[in-house]
Amino acid sequence: MSEAPKVFFILGGPGSGKGTNCARLVEDFGYTHFSAGDLLRAAAKEGTSEIAKKIGAMIRSGNIVPSEITVALLRQTLQEHPSGVGYIIDGFPRKADQAKMFEDGIARAAGIVYMQCSEATMEERLLSRGAGDAKRDDDNAETVRRRFRVNVEECEPVVEAYKKEGRCYVVDANRDRDIVYADVKEIFIQMGEKPIR
Ligand code: UP5
Numbered sequence: 001m002s003e004a005p006k007v008f009f010i011l012g013g014p015g016s017g018k019g020t021n022c023a024r025l026v027e028d029f030g031y032t033h034f035s036a037g038d039l040l041r042a043a044a045k046e047g048t049s050e051i052a053k054k055i056g057a058m059i060r061s062g063n064i065v066p067s068e069i070t071v072a073l074l075r076q077t078l079q080e081h082p083s084g085v086g087y088i089i090d091g092f093p094r095k096a097d098q099a100k101m102f103e104d105g106i107a108r109a110a111g112i113v114y115m116q117c118s119e120a121t122m123e124e125r126l127l128s129r130g131a132g133d134a135k136r137d138d139d140n141a142e143t144v145r146r147r148f149r150v151n152v153e154e155c156e157p158v159v160e161a162y163k164k165e166g167r168c169y170v171v172d173a174n175r176d177r178d179i180v181y182a183d184v185k186e187i188f189i190q191m192g193e194k195p196i197r
């Protein structure tokens, strides 16, 4: 990449609606979207290497994959998918060292949005998602508890740090889909972004 890419981070606890809202941002603004979790799940499936096995095990247990692995994966993915419009990355950074590694080495985020959601709401969404095709290995009661704990201990401090820097927009993600997304879209417009439709 000759110059730093334009990147927005969409953060929020497990089941807060990061993926759902990113899909709509892609339609309205034309961004290229990557979910760090989806990239890691694909990497875990792809290989039989020790690293692939390690990633799979970390995700199944609800723990955070070592930052070097995730940042390298994101760097490679952005290089392989040039975007004239920009990227939205969801579910990353989840730890302070990841945030620093990405922002120092790849690009400083152009904007950060935090989907604030109660654990009760997130749990209900995750456990009901587990019922259909979209079932994920980590959508069981035990792993969800671990994901919530990691979220409080590791991920929320990243959000707090961004809030202190005055860089983080907060959305109440407990509400109905369309109401939540209307706020998300408005934030992007406030950040100077232009809808393509
Ligand atoms: N839904 C969404 N919005 C709704 C609304 N307003 N009202 C009612 N229902 C709503 O949504 C979850 C479910 O809720 C869906 O069924 C949706 O239809 C419904 P979704 O948009 O999927 O929420 P999202 O926040 O994307 O939830 P997800 O489960 O993907 O969040 P996680 O943060 O847990 O998952 P992620 O894939 O980001 O990470 C998984 C694991 O990967 C982590 O636990 C970790 O092990 C690993 N990981 C790393 O190690 N490092 C990283 O950097 C990233 C991930």
Ligand code: MG
Binding pocket: 018, 019, 035, 037, 091
């Ligand atoms: Mg997701």
